Amino acid sequence: METTGVVVVGGGPAGMVAGLLLARAGVEVTVLEKHGDFLRDFRGDTVHASTLTLLDELGLGPSFSEVPHQLVDRMQVLLDSGPQTMADLSRLPGPHKHIAFVPQWDFLDLLADAGKREPTFTLRMNTEFTGLVRKNGKVTGVRYRTAGGETGELASDLVIAADGRSSPVREQAGLPVHEFGAPMDVWWFRVPRNPDEPSGGTGRFSRGQGLVLINRGDYFQCAYLIRKGTDRQLRAEGIEAFRQRMADLVPWLAERMETVESLDDVKLLDVKLDRLRRWHGDGVLCIGDAAHAMSPIGGVGINLAVQDAVAAATIVAAPLRRGELSPKVLAKVRRRRWFPTAATQAFQRRIQDSFLKPTLTGTSTIAQGKVPSVIRLIRRFPRLQVVPGYLVAIGLRPEHAPAFARRAPERIERS
Numbered sequence: 219m220e221t222t223g224v225v226v227v228g229g230g231p232a233g234m235v236a237g238l239l240l241a242r243a244g245v246e247v248t249v250l251e252k253h254g255d256f257l258r259d260f261r262g263d264t265v266h267a268s269t270l271t272l273l274d275e276l277g278l279g280p281s282f283s284e285v286p287h288q289l290v291d292r293m294q295v296l297l298d299s300g301p302q303t304m305a306d307l308s309r310l311p312g313p314h315k316h317i318a319f320v321p322q323w324d325f326l327d328l329l330a331d332a333g334k335r336e337p338t339f340t341l342r343m344n345t346e347f348t349g350l351v352r353k354n355g356k357v358t359g360v361r362y363r364t365a366g367g368e369t370g371e372l373a374s375d376l377v378i379a380a381d382g383r384s385s386p387v388r389e390q391a392g393l394p395v396h397e398f399g400a401p402m403d404v405w406w407f408r409v410p411r412n413p414d415e416p417s418g419g420t421g422r423f424s425r426g427q428g429l430v431l432i433n434r435g436d437y438f439q440c441a442y443l444i445r446k447g448t449d450r451q452l453r454a455e456g457i458e459a460f461r462q463r464m465a466d467l468v469p470w471l472a473e474r475m476e477t478v479e480s481l482d483d484v485k486l487l488d489v490k491l492d493r494l495r496r497w498h499g500d501g502v503l504c505i506g507d508a509a510h511a512m513s514p515i516g517g518v519g520i521n522l523a524v525q526d527a528v529a530a531a532t533i534v535a536a537p538l539r540r541g542e543l544s545p546k547v548l549a550k551v552r553r554r555r556w557f558p559t560a561a562t563q564a565f566q567r568r569i570q571d572s573f574l575k576p577t578l579t580g581t582s583t584i585a586q587g588k589v590p591s592v593i594r595l596i597r598r599f600p601r602l603q604v605v606p607g608y609l610v611a612i613g614l615r616p617e618h619a620p621a622f623a624r625r626a627p628e629r630i631e632r633s
Contacts (some may be wrong), residue, residue: 225378234497246340256327266611272528278625301420305611306607330633356410393495395493
C-alpha cells in the first residue's frame, strides 16, 4: 500500500489551497482529481478580495496578475428606471477593492504550479476516489481508480474531503447533513458582450424569472433563475421559447440569443443549500461544499471554501507533523468556520425566502413593477452599498495565510 501524510480528495479551489498550504508546512500531501484537466465550463469563476489578499500573502500575486481576468468593483440590478448599484466594492478596506472573474481552470493551474514547487506536494490527475479505508473504525486512507482502470489504496493520517456538494467522501463517512432547501435552480449559458455594455455583475428580475449577467470581457456568463424542479418542463418548450423569454427580460440581448444554438448549450446547476452537523470523523475532515453547499447568491461559495482550506491547514499542520492528530483537533476546524458559514447561509436563505421565491412565483413587489424597500434604502443612503460589498468580497471572518505558508512575491513559471 502506498502512503502519504494527507490525501485531499478533489482538485477544486478548496482542495488545491489546502494541499498547497499543507505542503508548505512540510506535510506530505497527495491531491486526487478525477478529471484529466481543470477545463470544465460554468464553474465558480469568482476570486474574491479576501482570496486576492491570500494570494499576495502566499507570494502568488504577481503570477495571478498575468492570468486573464476581469476586475469588478460594483454589482448592479437592472430596473425599469435603469441600473441601480447594490454593492460598491471601491469602498472596501485593504489593497483589493474589487473581485476578479477568472476562468477557474487558470486559477487552479496556478495553484497546481505553485504546489509542484514543494517537494511534499503530489497532484494525481485522472484518479477517482472510490472508497474509504478503515481500521478499527478510524479512516486510514482511500481507495482509488485511475482513468486507465487501475485500482489501488493510499494510506494516510488524514483524508480531506474537498469533493463538492455531492461529496462521495462525505457520504461514505456517514456524516449527517441538514438540508435547508432552495426555491430555484440555475441555467448557465453565454452570449457575446459589446464593450459599452454593463460591467461587473448585473441582475435583471421580472415576473416569474431572473437573469444575472457576469462580465467576462467579450461575453456574458449568464445565470437564468428557474423555479426548482422545472428544468425538464422548460426544456420541453424548446430553444425558441427560451430565446423569447430572454428577449422579453433583456431586450438588447434578443439578436445575440441566436448564438445559443440549442438547449444543449444551457447547463443546469441543481442548487443546494445544506450544512453538515459535524464536519469530521476519526481520520476524515470535510471542507468547502463538502461541508456546506452554498446557494449561488452572491457567488460566495468559493470564498468560503478557500477560507475553510486556510483554516484547516493552519489548525492541522502542526499536529500532523507531531503525529498527534486527533478528532478533537479536527473539531476545531468546524468551530472556527461555523459562524461565517451559518451566518452567510442565513443571509442567503433570507434572500431566497423574501425575494427570489416571490419573484419566481410572480408575487414579489418587483414583479408588480414596484421598487423593493432595500433598493429604495440604498438609493437614499448610497454609503450602505459597502455593506453587501464587504459581505460578498471579503466575508465574515476572513482567513490569512499562516506564517509557514507565506512567501516573497515572485512569478511562477507556468506549465
